[in-house]
Amino acid sequence: MTRDMLTRLGPTLVSLTLALGVGAARAEDAVTLSLTIKDHQFEPAEVHAPAAKPIIFAVKNLGAGAAEFESGALHFEKVIAAGGEALIHVPPQQPGRYKFFDDFHRATEGFLVVP
């Protein structure tokens, strides 16, 4: 029931957020990187993005349990429920190799490479 309420409430809140112009300007020229987490593996385990462009990670958790998608270098931590999908915004990065991981299963690692 509550879940229904939440999903119904969602669009209203979304339009409210957009009306406030929140984060809209940034998202336009962002690079979207799609990832999945399955059997405690990132697929792909290495993703590439150009320097000086904002990045959006679109992460699908296809595993049986929740994952906490996290990176110290890229400043994010987000719990993704089993079967859930999440969008994570990352500001433009300098060239380098940045690690991200599943904080619930630390062996699950991947890298963002900015050439």
Next chain:
Amino acid sequence: MLPTLVIVFREVFEAGLIVGIIMAVTSGVARRGRWVAGGVAAGVFGACLVAAFTGGLSELFAGSGQELFNAGILGFAVLMLGWHNVWMARHGRELAAEMREAGAAVVAGSKSLAALAVVVAIAVLREGSEVVLFLYGVAAAEGGAGVGMAVGGVIGLGLGALVCLLTYRGLIVIPTRYLFAVTSTLIALLAAGMAAQAIAFLEQAAILTALDQTVWNTSWILSDESILGRALHTLIGYVDQPTAMQLIVYTATLTVIAVLMKLFAVPSAPQPRAA
């Protein structure tokens, strides 16, 4: 068993540091046990609720529901901690005096206790919801909660609670005349760290994009993935790669709390002049 133990310990440990500090801050205040226990209970209940609705929560606000929720409750905790410090600067001395007279401080102290109980609840809720989600995932993967998971969970919980106890014991050995200064400082740093963490959540939701470049990188000295790094992250908000906005908000929080404490402090009684 081991992964469960590690995760449960890690999360309970982080909440335990905060609960330990708050137990020390309120030591000697009547009925504080009930308030802190109430905070823990509310936090556990909230954690289960948040864990159950993680999917729905994430979908809110164009997928930024989780970030806004985290930033919101952290912001609220910062207000509670700041308010506590300012309140104590004003009433700390009379409270200490009254405490010697049995029960007189109960009414005066309960407002401040309520604020700290909220902080306990928020700390437990944040770490607890991760534990619940993790355990649920383990149970789902193994087709049911196994003995290994239960044993790991109980040991992890016990070890985490031990950290809470040690934090408390470590703080209350400080002589009373320094205790107020020490705990005020700890609370202010805790608040500043939480404020900086709230900023990180707003940055990851792209709600806040100003000054979001990394200022320095101290991960080669102390990674915030290490156990010490995590402890310092919880206690003073240590981040190995902070953004400019995080540093500004961290400093601003400390400054505002310090200034308010000064402004609201009871002026000290004039010193008796030496003959």
